[in-house]
Amino acid sequence: MRNPKLLIGGLLFLGLLIFALAGPTIAKSRTKLKDPLQISAYTPYQAVSDEIPIGSDQLGRDAMAVFLYGMRLSLGVGFVAGIVGTLLGVLVGFVAGFVGGNTDTILRVLTDMFLVVPTLPLLMVLSISVDKWDLLTIGLLLGLFSWPFVARTVRAQVFSLSQRPFVDLARLNNENSLEIIVQELIPGLLPYIFLSVSGAAVGAMLAEAGLQILGIGSGNLATLGYLMAKAMGAGALGGGFAGQVLLPAGYLTLTFLCLNLINMGLDEQFNPRLQTTAHGE
Amino acid sequence: MKNEEKPEEKSFRSRLQRYRPLARYLGNRFGVYLFTLWASLSLAFILFRFMPGNPMAMSVTQLQSNAGLIVGADKAAEYYREKMGLNEPLHIQYLKFLKNMIFGPFDFGHSFVKYPTPVNEVIGRYLPWTLGLFTTSVILAWILGTAIGALLGWMRRSRFASWAIVLTTLINITPIYVLAVFLLLGLSYKLGWLPSGRPYDAQMMPSWKWPFIKSVLIHAILPVGTMVLVWSSGWILGMRSLMVSVLGEDYLAYARAKGLSPLTILKEYAFRNALLPQVAGLAIVLGMSLNGAYIIEIIFRIPGLGTLFANAAALRDFNTMMGLLVFSAFTVLTGSLIVDLAMPLFDPRIRRSDA
């Protein structure tokens, strides 16, 4: 792990993660209220003061507390969606790349379709019919839409890996397909699977905040996107509540930056094509 | 005579033969287009009939539950039920739906909220804003990004280029709404250089007169600027790495050995080849770009399809939502079809081959 991008990205992300997990504790420690998220503790959009450094939200809650609790939720949505999307994508990509033939063609058309069609309208339609708006449901829903990119990369990788001589050798040795997959292909795919989890997570967190801005979402799941969207809708930018937008936006952007750094680092570490050029040969 | 004509005819036929790959490519692309369109329509149908809570039925139930409160709501519900064909068997509903889509065309019935205005007409009212801002931004971003990326790739060893790439990467990973917020806050609220929060001056009435157009253009700077900034960063990064890899190709080394001027090499050898994947990429990102455009509309309060979508979702206007869903898919698919059909103009390998 000498890769500086991987190191910096990883450490910074770890910091953000700890901050998110400690959020509720921090929130509790800095207020006299029993429940830091108590509704109508203040008047809605009450001016910034020492007690409420970025003001209160539309429900009269301390917006800072909402932010501190929200980090965890946003990361959670990304995590669930990342896992779901990756599982789906790996499955589709794997089957397409390994089986090949007509299966591959059909799956590829399907993947391309999901890539090309705008997903936000589809998500909007789906999410207004969600009656229980919680972390798992939303993560699952977003995960359903983040698999095509994963599928594409995995397919390409499986395809190129399965063309390598060692897989032919395994086939000649009469090992069955599943054994080949497990023994020969999975190790080569691991870095790409790591890559796709964080890629899908970023996509899902982006989409979640996007949905919130489009007015879909619920106070049940007060993510950073929710805080941001509500504040923006209430004219927070011009009205002296910019912190309610900038703080969550900053946190999200920083998270994306870290995940991207990690991805770039992983790519440099494991992509053989990049490796040779890095040595200047 | 016949003997003289024969080779002539043969060469004509063989010339036609040479374009068979083109015909196959175009046929293939069009086939996939029709299939994807059909699949999207069917998906929309299925979504609105089967998803948890069945919105089509739900809206009727909503009306029915109001039966006691609103005079005539009962009747209205029955009218809708009949009108939407909810009493009929499913396959008939599906066929009718397809018929309305194809021959309507895109007949989604009436908007619930703006009853009795047809959904088509409502969409038509909001469409120009989206089409204008979105198309302008996509094209501008592509042109700018491709040009800047090509230059950065060309001067790949300069210090300036590597710093520019770092900056571009930063912009690229910033979510579009975050950038919008920063620009809005900085240029509009803090500095007051640009107007915001509405599509044109509040005192004006829409018309084709210059003052109004001017007002629209000035108000469009921020939203369009945001979209161009974010999207072009992606094109810059893509084009730069394409250029770098093309610059390593054998034909570039050969071009230099021929003693061609750097300008010719840049234009005719490096740029022309790096351009191909950039064009192909345009077909893929349209959908994702439209997602961003909808969000931008909300942030900048532009009365486009994104705003209409958000309103329809808030008021559970399912007919309008369905119309928007289908229309978004149709717009993006058609856009990428046009790009795909233009590909042979750029790449002779698709255009023709020696059979």
Add this chain to the structure above:
Amino acid sequence: MTQDTPQEAVLAIRSLSVVYVGRRSAAQAVTEVDLEVQNNEILGLVGESGCGKTTLAVAMLGLIEPPGKVIGGAVQIRTHDHSTQDILKVKPSLHRQLLWKEIAYIPQGSMSALNPVKRVREQLTDTLIEHGLKKNEALERARWALQVVSLDAAILERYPHELSGGMVQRVAIAGAISMQPPVLVADEPTTALDVVTQRSILQELVSIREKFGSAILLISHDMGVMAQIADRIAVMYAGRIVEIGSIHQVFASPLHPYTKKLINAIPNARGRESGERLIGLGGESPNIWRHPPGCRFHPRCEFAIERCSQQAPVFTSPNGSSGQRVACHLY
């Protein structure tokens, strides 16, 4: 051909050294190479892959790019108007004019040698026009050049992907001779081709030499190719020329142990009747980032003596002034 004075050589490379600059060290790709090519002569440059042949070719065209760097030497060419120019010192605009007009490069004829999105016509005429021809002159010249290499003029309207490997190679040769430069540099012109096409391309090079009296520097890893058409041969190992002589001298009495190994590695060249087995080169290929001290070949050399690992050998002519020279401590 007897020993010429330097002025008469149409291409003279003098003590040329090229390095690749890495982060911590520099790799010696080409070290103090001296070569002369006369009019109407085919000089073969042979060596295994990675020995610096291609770097040398790129360097003599003055086209080394970072991280590569020419750290010394000169490449003098005698031009059409009998002046002598050093390719490495002229200003860029003149440099571009010298390329193609005075010294032309024939790349390996794989598909990737030609710009995939341009017709053959455009790829030939753009260069001719930038070298001062009018548009119709350029087209006329391109037609003529294709005819010289026995290609139909209809090829002009084709795209590279519509040509076979042999055709691409001929197009490349046609381009190189279109301005009848005194010097041609052919880098592995037959590597990508099948045996039959290989032979016809080599014949093409011979007939071009006969028609135009060009000097041809032929670069190849294949001793067999050399044996077919080269007049003289220079053997390169790990960035240095280790032996140079006429084709007969080198094949009949190779001096350097490396040359001997190369010749023994040719299938059917010698061992066929005696039933000898094919002998591989053995040992590791040289690593340009870490050359051994002294003679760079000594770790793989079975005749190595103590001096070989301490002191780099200089050129000697052990067989008198016959023109065959070798850099080896054994002589």
